[in-house]
Amino acid sequence: MSVPDAVLIGMRETNDLFCAKAIRSRDMNALDRVYTPDAHILPPGADMIQGIADIKSFWLNAITGLDVKDASLATVSAESAGDTVVEIGRAELTLAGGQIVPVKYVVHWKRHGEAWKWHTDIWNMNQ
Amino acid sequence: MSVPDAVLIGMRETNDLFCAKAIRSRDMNALDRVYTPDAHILPPGADMIQGIADIKSFWLNAITGLDVKDASLATVSAESAGDTVVEIGRAELTLAGGQIVPVKYVVHWKRHGEAWKWHTDIWNMNQ
Numbered sequence: 112m113s114v115p116d117a118v119l120i121g122m123r124e125t126n127d128l129f130c131a132k133a134i135r136s137r138d139m140n141a142l143d144r145v146y147t148p149d150a151h152i153l154p155p156g157a158d159m160i161q162g163i164a165d166i167k168s169f170w171l172n173a174i175t176g177l178d179v180k181d182a183s184l185a186t187v188s189a190e191s192a193g194d195t196v197v198e199i200g201r202a203e204l205t206l207a208g209g210q211i212v213p214v215k216y217v218v219h220w221k222r223h224g225e226a227w228k229w230h231t232d233i234w235n236m237n238q
Numbered sequence: 239m240s241v242p243d244a245v246l247i248g249m250r251e252t253n254d255l256f257c258a259k260a261i262r263s264r265d266m267n268a269l270d271r272v273y274t275p276d277a278h279i280l281p282p283g284a285d286m287i288q289g290i291a292d293i294k295s296f297w298l299n300a301i302t303g304l305d306v307k308d309a310s311l312a313t314v315s316a317e318s319a320g321d322t323v324v325e326i327g328r329a330e331l332t333l334a335g336g337q338i339v340p341v342k343y344v345v346h347w348k349r350h351g352e353a354w355k356w357h358t359d360i361w362n363m364n365q
Contacts (some may be wrong), residue, residue, distance in 0.1 A: 112320075151315070151326055153342050155282060155362035159314070159326070187286070188278070190346075193239075193320025197346045199278055199286070199358060215280050217344050217360045219317075219324045231326060233344045235282035235362040 112191040119189065121227040122196065122220060126184040134182040134204075137174055139167040146232070147223045153233035178207035187215075195230070196220040202234065213237055239318040246316065248354035249323065249347060253311040261309040261331075264301055266294040273359070274350045280360035305334035314342075322357070323347040329361065340364055 114122075125145055132141030143163060146152075152166050153159045160169050173179070187199045202214040216234035220227050241249075252272055259268030273279075273290050280286045287296050300306070314326045329341040343361035347354050 153326070153344060153362065156365060158364050159342050191320070192322045192324070192346070193318070195319045195324075197319070197322075197324065197358060199280070215286050215360075217280060217346070217358055219319070219344070219346075231324060231344055233342075233360050233362065235280065235360065237285050238283060 114189045114191050114196050118191075118196060118227060119186075121222075122186070122189070122198070125227050125229070130182045130184060133170060134174060134179055137171070139171050142167050142170060144226060145229055147221055147228045147230045150229055151231050153231075155235045177204070179204050180207055181205040192219075194222065196227070241316045241318050241323050245318075245323060245354060246313075248349075249313070249316070249325070252354050252356070257309045257311060260297060261301060261306055264298070266298050269294050269297060271353060272356055274348055274355045274357045277356055278358045280358075282362045304331070306331050307334055308332040319346075321349065323354070 128141055129145045132138045146163050146166055148163050150166060151159055151161045160166055182202060182204050184200055184202045187201060189196055189198045198218045198220060200216050202216060204212040214234050214236055218229045219231035221230040255268055256272045259265045270290060273293055275290050278286055278288045279293050287293055309329060309331050311327055311329050314328060316323055316325045325345045325347060327343050329343060331339040341361050341363055345356045346358035348357040
């Protein structure tokens with residue numbers, strides 16, 4: 112089922128916040144607004160991680176370790192699933208040297224308080 | 239929300255079929271019973287693929303290319319999302335030389351006809 116426009120706008124706000132605050136400003140506290148408290152992430156090259164505290168640690172290490180300077184996220188498809196949304200998307204990470212890393216992802220979105228947040232987040236690379 | 243036992247049984251049937259028929263017997267036609275016709279897969283090391291015909295081609299190349307002999311799938315969490323299910327799981331692939339490749343995945347399940355099938359399937363490795 113298609114996702115209502117108001118929900119897509121809420122999802123866009125969360126994605127923009129991730130790129131602007133977590134990636135560009137390296138403000139890991141912004142992730143409280145991006146992930147549900149008990150979210151799972153499934154990163155390539157590491158085991159799955161549950162809970163916002165450990166997710167913040169992962170991203171701080173990943174962003175500083177790879178020296179990620181910017182990110183963009185684009186929805187490929189979004190489907191309503193009950194009161195949640197399943198999204199397939201593409202991301203691009205820009206590293207310090209200007210290298211672009213293409214990423215594809217699936218996010219299971221949940222409404223949490225006033226915001227739409229990532230409850231399950233898994234991604235991988237094309238190469 | 240938790241997933242009813244009858245649904246979990248249906249999911250297990252599909253997962254068992256994937257391991258027994260698609261992996262161990264290399265019968266790609268079994269994938270008609272595993273994936274919805276318009277499913278997406280998001281494999282590491284390749285771009286996303288949509289549609290059962292291209293998904294069969296992918297798996298035939300992957301299974302023969304890596305010489306995968308066996309697979310097992312284990313659900314870590316499953317949540318009902320409307321009339322669908324979002325599952326986080328772990329897989330192990332056994333290669334011809336006996337090497338075990340640990341994989342983690344997220345599957346968005348849909349009921350299709352009489353069966354529960356993978357509508358979105360994304361995975362990656364821990365290393």
